[in-house]
Amino acid sequence: MDVQQLLNGLFVGSIYALFAIGFTLVFGVLDRLNLAHPAVFTVAAFVGIELVAVGGLSIWAALPVVFVVGGLLGLVIEQVAFRPLKGRADAHFAGLISSIALAGMFIALLQWRYGPDTKRFPAESFPETTYKVLGAQVTGVQVAILLITIVLAVGLHLLVGRTRLGRSMRATAENPTAARVVGVNVDRVSATTLAISSALGAVAGALFAMNVNSAQLGMGGAIELKGLAVIVVGGMASLPGALVGGLLLGLAEVFTVQYIGSSWRDLVAFGLLFLILVVRPQGLFGTRKVREV
Amino acid sequence: MPGDATLVFIAISGIFAFSFYAVLVAGQLSLGQAGFAAIAAFGSATLAPAPSQVGDVPALLIAVAIGMSMGVLASIVLGLPTMHLRGVFLAIATLGFAEAVRILIINMESLGGAQGMPVPKVVTPAIAWVFLLLVAYWFWRQGPSRYGRALAAIREDELAARAMGIDVGRHRLQVFVTSGALAGLYGVLWAYFVRLIAPEDFSFTTAIDGLVTAVVGGSTLFVGPILGSIFLTLVPDLQRAIGIDAGWIRPFLASLLLLLVILFLPGGLASLVPRRVRMPAVTGTDLGSEAAGLETRQHPADGEPVVRLRGLSKDYGGVHAVRGVDLEVTGGEILGLIGPNGAGKTTLVNMISGLVRGTSGTVEVLGIRPGRTAVHRVAAAGVSRTFQQSRLFPRLSALENTLVGSHVLTRPTFVRRMLWLPSARRDEQRALQHAARCLRRVGLADKAAVPAKALSYGDQRRLEIARALAADPSLLILDEPAAGMNHVEAAGLSDLIGALGRDGLTILLIEHNVAMVMRTCSRIVVLNFGEVIATGSPEEVAANSEVVEAYLGSAEPEGEPR
Secondary structure (H helix, E strand, O other), X not given: OOHHHHHHHHHHHHHHHHHHHHHHHHHHHHOOOOOOHHHHHHHHHHHHHHHHHOOOOOHHHHHHHHHHHHHHHHHHHHHHHHHHHOOOOOHHHHHHHHHHHHHHHHHHHHHHHHOOOOEOOOHHHOOOOEEEEOOEEEEHHHHHHHHHHHHHHHHHHHHHHHXXXXXXXXXXXXXXXXXXXOOOOHHHHHHHHHHHHHHHHHHHHHHHHHHHOOEXXXXXXXXXXXXXXXXXXXXXXXXXXXXXXXXXXXXXXXXXXXXXXXXXXXXXXXXXXXXXXXXXXXXXXXXXXOOOO | OOOHHHHXXXXXXXXXXXXXXXXXXXXXXXXXXXXXXHHHHHHHHHHOOOHHHHOHHHHHHHHHHHXXXXXXXXXXXXXXXXXXXXXXXXXXXXXXXXXXHHHHHHOOHHHOHHHOEEOOOOOOHHHHHHHHHXXXXXXXXXXXXXXXXXXXXXXXXXXXXXXXXXXXXXXXXXXXXXXXXXXXXXXXXXXXXHOEEOHHHHOHHHHHHHHHHHHHHOOOOOOHHHHHHHHHHHHHHHHHHOOOOOOOHHHHHHHHHHHHHHHHOOOOHHHHOOOOOOOOOOOOOOOOOOOOOOOOOOOOOOOOEEEEEEEEEEEEOOEEEEEEEEEEEXXXXXXXXXXXXXXXXXXXXXXXXXXXXXXXEEEEEOOEOEOOEOHHHHHHOOEEEOOOOOOOOOOOEHHHHHHHHHHHOOOOOHHHHHOOOHHHHHHHHHHHHHHHHHHHHOOOHHHOOOEHHHOOHHHHHHXXXXXXXXXXXXXXXXXXXXXXXXXXXXXXXXXXXXXXXXXXXXXXXXXXXXXXXXXXXXXXXXXXXXXXXXXXXHHHHHHOHHHHHHHHOOOOOOOOOO
């Protein structure tokens, strides 16, 4: 077993996980697939680079700003793409399309501000220090990626499980109408959920840009498909599932590249996805809902 | 005037949008079309003879035949293991399939890898539009056929569709395969127009474009995909013409327009097309006229067994919903089933109608075994029901709801409609008149064109009965039909049930309105905690002390939360 590859898989996998956690949170609480999530991921990467390159912030200071920017974008998504569809019979399909449309607008605006070219962090942005772990070399950024993912995932887990807001979210997930009856402000829960989800997606985008030191307009498309695969593999609406699924996918990809070939890397996600859907449709951590008659 | 290329792109992206429309009309979201298109494009480009050998049009037709067959095959192969998936799960699984196809093609040297392969250019605007119009014709004829109505019913409420005798699994696979064939057609036309096909032409973005075209155009009317395609193909042209297409502006405006359409035009562009509401030209107002009717079923004679339950039980986890019920219902009987909330009444009728399978014991209804037989077969055998909580097809009109009810009595009309056979029209007319009679029987004749969701609560309950009656059932199960009705309405309903019983129907009535059950039923079964605690005539049951204690004495039987 190659420790270096194992660690690389964990780092990239934790970015997938962070992205997928945000994705699955909206699906779990609001029963909507937010396809503007990858656009938030992309916006955050560019904003992160600008904050460092132009604003002069350190990469660590840029992350909280990106988190807030992501949260604000989440509020915009909720207001523009989902709120107006409330009560419509086709809200499911319409929400897919409206979020795709909004994503297109976000990306077009990015193109307006930053142009179509790849952007990079200034050369001196990253700490020089590297660490030796079991003979493998690990950069400070990579360690940070793993730690930040774990902290955010645990934080979200506590938020959902322990707080009043989390209880409202769980109630809304169970049954929005009933939640409203017992006094939950479902509109506010929707907005908060999208804000949190997008903030996590934004941090994932900035970390991704740091990990590969580049940001491109098309970067959201690739992770979108992987994110979908991860949330199905982990179990739709399961937060631990998204975490484990993301890490699993990162590892599987790294080992595919090493043992099979790099052009097969992207097949891994869909192979896993397919296997899970056919064998265990509720995913690794999901529970099957009993149909009501 | 749009150029040749624009005309071709409108036509072929219209065809691609139809491959989404094909599944959307049945409420399915599948995103595998780009994969089917890729298989068809590369497959036909590899296998079909060159136009230089056999001529342009023959070469294209052979390629289309190959591509559509490959689309059909691929969609069967993908459909069989994924048809149990619903909603976004199906979308994601099919999307995964399409991506896997793309990556496989990239890795196949013989197909040119990521660079792709050259294909002769054969498709002209005329050819592309002929194909588009053929596809549109298909869906034009499909819409108001028995098949088209069954698909709409599945879209609106899958479970209710099943209970009305529609084989949901078969229909879902059919639309999936239709979609695969059309995606294949698109792939071939694309390949024979753009000169060079690459795996990138069939990416996730392609699939999303197709979906967007279908949704923007609207999936309620067959012209939707064409309108969507014209709109989305012309917008960039228009922007170029008026000079606002610099870099980011074009994608921005295109996305903004998409957002506006989806937010403010819920039915898509097709909803702008005025639609005439088709009303049945009802002739023969006499209800008993058998000549024009669809009723051919031989109901069990008085005293013949219709339902036979032996030791029937159902456990949910540790909860015994139904325990060891023995029950026999005979032909022509109007049996009342009463009991306190949670007594297991609905579970019991769910087992009789085949929606739920018992944990132990046997169910025999009209000679078949519900629970071991698919729900739609139970319906076809002559079991029809209403649901405790209304499960109408909300966006279909009252008449259309009732027409779906007659699914088990009618013959398929789609193929005959496509060939304009007069017998199809005759069958449709008979079905319409049958449905109209059923509506009239429950007093909804004047509401035939109203969408079910717009009906009052009481009217919805009545429409459920009309829909169930339209199947000409031998056994009619009514699950709390009078809930929410006032006394006058309930009395009218009671009269109707009595009249149906005199027509030879066997009726199982679950009801909380005890007075109504006493008035309507010839025999009453009382259920408590999943067990039969009393059986007998209304008088006997009313005198039974156990019943009085368990049920009749309870303070407030109405308005229970579910």
